[in-house]
Amino acid sequence: MSQLARTAAPALEATRTPAKPLARIKARSTKPMIDRYKWYEVVAMYCGMAVFLFFVLAPFIEGFLVSLKPLAQLFSTPYSFIPKNGSFDSYINMWTSVPALGMHIFNSFFISSVVTLIVIVIVVPAAYAFARFQFTGSALLLGGFLAVNMFSGAVLLIPLLRLMTSLRLLNTYWAMIVPGAAFLIPSSIWLLRTYMMRIPRELDEAAWVDGASRLYTLRRVILPLAMPGIVVVAIMTFIGAYAQQFIFALTFNSKTEFMPLPIGLFAFFGKQEVQWNELMAASFVGILPVMIVIIFLQRYLVAGLTAGAVKQ
Amino acid sequence: MTSNRSAVLFALALLAPALIYILIIVAYPLVDTIILSFTNAALRPTYDWVGWANYQRIFTAGNFTEVILRTFVWTFFSVATKMIIGTLGATLLNAAIPGQTVFRILTMPPWIVPMAIGIFMWGWMYNGQFGMISGLLQNFGVISKPWPILAQGSSAFWATIVTDVWIGVPMVTIYMLAAMQSIPKDLYEAAWTDGASRGYRFRRITLPLLVPALLTMSLLSMIATFNSFDIIWILTQGGPSNTTTTMIIDTYKTAIGSRKYGEGAARAVVICIFVSIFCIVYFRAVRKLSQGEAK
Numbered sequence: 001m002s003q004l005a006r007t008a009a010p011a012l013e014a015t016r017t018p019a020k021p022l023a024r025i026k027a028r029s030t031k032p033m034i035d036r037y038k039w040y041e042v043v044a045m046y047c048g049m050a051v052f053l054f055f056v057l058a059p060f061i062e063g064f065l066v067s068l069k070p071l072a073q074l075f076s077t078p079y080s081f082i083p084k085n086g087s088f089d090s091y092i093n094m095w096t097s098v099p100a101l102g103m104h105i106f107n108s109f110f111i112s113s114v115v116t117l118i119v120i121v122i123v124v125p126a127a128y129a130f131a132r133f134q135f136t137g138s139a140l141l142l143g144g145f146l147a148v149n150m151f152s153g154a155v156l157l158i159p160l161l162r163l164m165t166s167l168r169l170l171n172t173y174w175a176m177i178v179p180g181a182a183f184l185i186p187s188s189i190w191l192l193r194t195y196m197m198r199i200p201r202e203l204d205e206a207a208w209v210d211g212a213s214r215l216y217t218l219r220r221v222i223l224p225l226a227m228p229g230i231v232v233v234a235i236m237t238f239i240g241a242y243a244q245q246f247i248f249a250l251t252f253n254s255k256t257e258f259m260p261l262p263i264g265l266f267a268f269f270g271k272q273e274v275q276w277n278e279l280m281a282a283s284f285v286g287i288l289p290v291m292i293v294i295i296f297l298q299r300y301l302v303a304g305l306t307a308g309a310v311k312q
Numbered sequence: 313m314t315s316n317r318s319a320v321l322f323a324l325a326l327l328a329p330a331l332i333y334i335l336i337i338v339a340y341p342l343v344d345t346i347i348l349s350f351t352n353a354a355l356r357p358t359y360d361w362v363g364w365a366n367y368q369r370i371f372t373a374g375n376f377t378e379v380i381l382r383t384f385v386w387t388f389f390s391v392a393t394k395m396i397i398g399t400l401g402a403t404l405l406n407a408a409i410p411g412q413t414v415f416r417i418l419t420m421p422p423w424i425v426p427m428a429i430g431i432f433m434w435g436w437m438y439n440g441q442f443g444m445i446s447g448l449l450q451n452f453g454v455i456s457k458p459w460p461i462l463a464q465g466s467s468a469f470w471a472t473i474v475t476d477v478w479i480g481v482p483m484v485t486i487y488m489l490a491a492m493q494s495i496p497k498d499l500y501e502a503a504w505t506d507g508a509s510r511g512y513r514f515r516r517i518t519l520p521l522l523v524p525a526l527l528t529m530s531l532l533s534m535i536a537t538f539n540s541f542d543i544i545w546i547l548t549q550g551g552p553s554n555t556t557t558t559m560i561i562d563t564y565k566t567a568i569g570s571r572k573y574g575e576g577a578a579r580a581v582v583i584c585i586f587v588s589i590f591c592i593v594y595f596r597a598v599r600k601l602s603q604g605e606a607k
Contacts, residue, residue: 034500034501034504035408037407037408037409042409045404045407045409046409048400048404049404049405049415052397052400052401052404052419053415053418053419055397055478055481056418056419056421056422056478056481056482057418057421058437058444059422059430059433059434059437059478060421060433062433062436062437062444063433063436066436074442075441075442076442077441077442077447077458078447078450078451079442079443079444079446079447079448079450079451080447081444081447081448108426121329122329122330122333123330125326125327125329125330126326126327126329126330126331128326129322129323129324129326129327130327132323133319133320133322133323135319135320135323135324138323141327141331145330145334147591148334148338149532149535150535150584150587150588150591151338151342151539151584151587152539152541152560154539154541154560154563154564155345155539155560155563155580155583155584156338156341156342156345156580157563157564157567157568157580158344158345158348158567158568158573158576158577158580159340159341159342159344159345159348159577160337160341161568162344162573163336163337163340163341163344178337179337181333182333182334182337182338183338185330185333185334186334189330214319214322215322218326239424242426243423243424243425243426243427244426244427245426246426246427246428246541246542247541247542250545251568260426261426261429262426262427262428262429263428265428265429265432276436279432280432280433280436283429283432283433286426286429287424287425287426287429290424290425291421291424291425294417294420294421294424295417298416298417298420301420301424301486302416302486302489302490
């Protein structure tokens with residue numbers, strides 16, 4: 001790194017002298033010269049971005065248009081992308097064709113909220129312990145926690161099923177909450193530990209000198225300072241719990257009143273045909289709150305995804 | 313700080329809830345899986361120790377080696393495509409053009425919404441008679457009759473890969489974007505004053521410095537894809553005629569579908585062994601990389 005900078009220095013001197021008048025003209029623009037693109041480069045980049053975003057968003061666009069189409073038009077050929085006499089009927093009818101729909105949406109949020117609460121309560125002290133105390137085996141223990149990420153719920157499904165049966169948790173909210181939280185704990189510990197390590201150690205020591213107990217220091221010094229990090233972890237956990245509720249709900253619960261939205265949507269699969277327009281409408285109503293939240297919290301999401309991994 | 317001993321005790325007390333939780337919900341099931349894989353456990357309450365019989369059976373009878381091979385091909389193409397599209401997307405998002413905040417938000421939905429909902433949307437797009445892909449191709453005259461994408465083995469295989477790529481791309485993109493933005497700006501400026509072109513700067517500065525992030529993200533994607541269940545289960549349930557049956561689907565069908573817990577556990581153990589090998593290879597590569605830097 002430094003080598004490159006050193007060799008570049010003389011070259012900088014050499015190129016400066018003849019290029020001076022040009023540099024003065026270009027300096028008027030606010031953009032640094034290195035970030036300047038030719039017009040065709042800008043066009044190419046926007047085209048690339050359009051293709052990229054089309055791939056990412058196409059299912060949502062199609063899904064939304066499907067939710068506007070009447071069922072008769074959906075099951076007709078030739079295919080038309082734009083709905084003819086489209087309406088929001090599906091958004092009204094879906095509540096009667098699947099009466100438990102509201103319950104499913106509530107369950108999705110309820111399960112994710114409880115998972116988030118459990119994870120935060122467990123992760124905050126653990127992250128603090130890993131951030132501040134080094135003892136024999138602490139690195140190994142942290143590695144052990146991270147190794148949990150290697151195993152998915154699907155691999156451990158058989159013993160988990162037996163465990164849930166013997167704990168009598170099958171067909172309750174807990175059958176989805178308890179295993180769901182377990183797989184989100186390790187990366188949350190890692191994330192919050194990274195954040196807490198940035199809090200100066202001198203603060204702990206100052207509190208200690210003033211006679212504060214360790215627990216008091218954690219509660220009154222560290223917790224307030226770590227709050228932004230805790231918020232990031234909470235958001236990441238909620239999103240994770242919300243996006244991944246499928247396999248445990250599919251296997252450990254068969255009661256309609258406890259089903260989260262992803263499983264509840266199977267109710268739109270009728271005996272004769274799938275009511276795709278209402279299924280899509282229900283999906284959009286279910287994801288709308290989260291979509292709105294992302295727009296406001298996207299900075300936290302980026303921070304959450306990257307803080308634990310890139311820097312350390 | 314004073315007595316070391318009390319500090320360690322305090323740390324252990326803080327760690328206890330997390331430790332106990334993981335021991336019960338992850339570690340114990342993991343050990344139980346290994347134990348069960350040596351038994352003939354099924355729905356009935358009692359079972360016997362059968363030694364290596366499960367492993368012998370899955371490797372000799374049936375199509376297990378074919379399933380393993382298929383899982384590797386599935387994982388390879390999915391992860392490679394995700395990494396390429398994600399890195400290209402990150403490069404575009406990293407360019408100094410207006411609108412980046414909006415573009416970054418628009419990248420995220422597949423990662424944020426419940427996976428199952430995104431998969432349902434793909435399921436309808438893949439519909440042969442009325443779906444968007446077959447429909448548009450027919451409208452434009454590329455194909456002459458309906459294309460039942462999920463009903464044909466070869467196209468179903470690639471369709472599940474496309475959906476997995478779609479779900480994984482946002483995470484790779486945002487992660488690679490952050491990695492690109494953590495590269496010091498003065499490196500680019502130095503190369504720029506030397507007259508290095510944009511393409512040259514990308515090849516000689518961006519790509520080499522991205523290697524650690526690329527490795528990490530590849531490992532994470534590989535673990536996620538190898539263990540991917542929802543996509544195939546919702547789209548094809550492993551069909552048609554097992555062409556999309558990966559190891560996870562195979563394990564689920566054996567264990568939960570046919571209630572052969574012992575044999576299912578043996579299949580799960582094989583998955584764990586493969587994932588462990590991925591991790592070992594990754595840590596070897598990282599160590600080699602940091603040794604190279606030290607020189």
